[in-house]
Amino acid sequence: MFNCGEGLQRLIGDFGFKPSKIETFFSTSNRWHNFSGISALLLARYDSGSRHFTINNTNDLNRNLFQNCTVFDTKLKRLKYNFIDENHFVHEKLSIRIVPIVFGGLKTAVYLGNLSAQKGEINLEKCFYQKVPRNLVNDLEQNRSVQSHDGRTIHRSDVSDPDSPEQNFIIFECIDKNYLQHLSVNEMIEEFIPKCEVIVHFTKDAYLREQSYDEFFQKYHSSHHLLITESNPSFSLHSNYRYQLQLNQLDPHLFPCLRNNEKSSNSNDKNIIYSPTGIKYIFRSSTTSEISVINMENVPQFPTITDALQHKDGSERDGIEESIQQLQEKQSSLLSLNDKNFPEFLFLGTASSHPLPIRNVSGILVNIDGEKSILFDCGENTYGQ
Numbered sequence: 001m002f003n004c005g006e007g008l009q010r011l012i013g014d015f016g017f018k019p020s021k022i023e024t025f026f027s028t029s030n031r032w033h034n035f036s037g038i039s040a041l042l043l044a045r046y047d048s049g050s051r052h053f054t055i056n057n058t059n060d061l062n063r064n065l066f067q068n069c070t071v072f073d074t075k076l077k078r079l080k081y082n083f084i085d086e087n088h089f090v091h092e093k094l095s096i097r098i099v100p101i102v103f104g105g106l107k108t109a110v111y112l113g114n115l116s117a118q119k120g121e122i123n124l125e126k127c128f129y130q131k132v133p134r135n136l137v138n139d140l141e142q143n144r145s146v147q148s149h150d151g152r153t154i155h156r157s158d159v160s161d162p163d164s165p166e167q168n169f170i171i172f173e174c175i176d177k178n179y180l181q182h183l184s185v186n187e188m189i190e191e192f193i194p195k196c197e198v199i200v201h202f203t204k205d206a207y208l209r210e211q212s213y214d215e216f217f218q219k220y221h222s223s224h225h226l227l228i229t230e231s232n233p234s235f236s237l238h239s240n241y242r243y244q245l246q247l248n249q250l251d252p253h254l255f256p257c258l259r260n261n262e263k264s265s266n267s268n269d270k271n272i273i274y275s276p277t278g279i280k281y282i283f284r285s286s287t288t289s290e291i292s293v294i295n296m297e298n299v300p301q302f303p304t305i306t307d308a309l310q311h312k313d314g315s316e317r318d319g320i321e322e323s324i325q326q327l328q329e330k331q332s333s334l335l336s337l338n339d340k341n342f343p344e345f346l347f348l349g350t351a352s353s354h355p356l357p358i359r360n361v362s363g364i365l366v367n368i369d370g371e372k373s374i375l376f377d378c379g380e381n382t383y384g385q
Helices: 008-014 040-045 063-069 075-078 124-129 134-141 179-183 189-196 213-220 238-248 306-308 320-333
Strands: 052-056 080-084 088-091 094-103 108-115 167-173 198-202 225-226 272-274 281-282 294-295 344-347 362-366 373-376
Touching: 008 040, 040 063, 040 075, 094 179, 094 189, 108 189, 124 362, 167 189, 179 213, 238 306, 306 320
Parallel strands: 052 080, 167 198, 198 225, 225 272
Antiparallel strands: 088 094, 094 108, 108 167, 281 294, 344 362, 362 373
């Protein structure tokens, strides 16, 4: 996992991922927004029975911040942390070269990823059509030729999927408008980028408007650029939005709809993508003939009023419209709310209910007057609401 912002632990649950599957953590810089969600993630891992966690610490990048993240709960002290101090990480076919860079006194890291070339797997369907005896499939996997039922010689290449070529990617965080120029000074990075199939940018919208970014996109126009900015198309925690939209029908002032970013790319280049929440870049896809594919199937759609008022399976709720109308009539008979009526209670993503895996943790904003407010509870991602 690269970076762990606030709310990530709940977000991965919303997408059906398990925190226990995340075993290694890399950060692109030692700034707090890259660590603010790590405590909740580690607690979720602890509750699932995972007791080990690996953290990149090249050039002493993460140790101090990580130790600060583990003071909130005694459970975090019981986990065993393995800090990686080397510049090279290897896992099966994946290798990541870690390039530490100090810019303006801030420690950052650029990750040069490589998937080594791989021979195509034996395709059992092809074996069937080539009439390969079942007991000889293992011989083909050992790169030995075999005889089919009709006496033909079958080679591994006859029944295997296409070989996968070597593929490269790079991940970095642009922390300043001059950071890209600083990267070009590093010979290793400058030599590696032209080989990359995909370039992942943690950056800001303001930096993207700089001439240096235009030149960077033009220079590496053949690569896919996945942009992660502060205003990306983002919509997460579907259940939170759904519950809040239901309550919004009763009183839009007391239960305002949660914020949703719907930014669209200003670029005509299809290789420059403002990555929405849930996007997948799949290397070596087994479902298409393409070597890699950008998958948008998991990108959630903002629920409509119709969606929110239906059951989760899409079936209609009997009498829902009549019930809403009756409640709205009761609300209208009460003292109307306006800007001069204080205190004002604003229920955030809990939908004014007890927190559950499908609801956010507690956060209630009380506006004392037009300038002062009190916050009751500040659960994870309250600021984002």
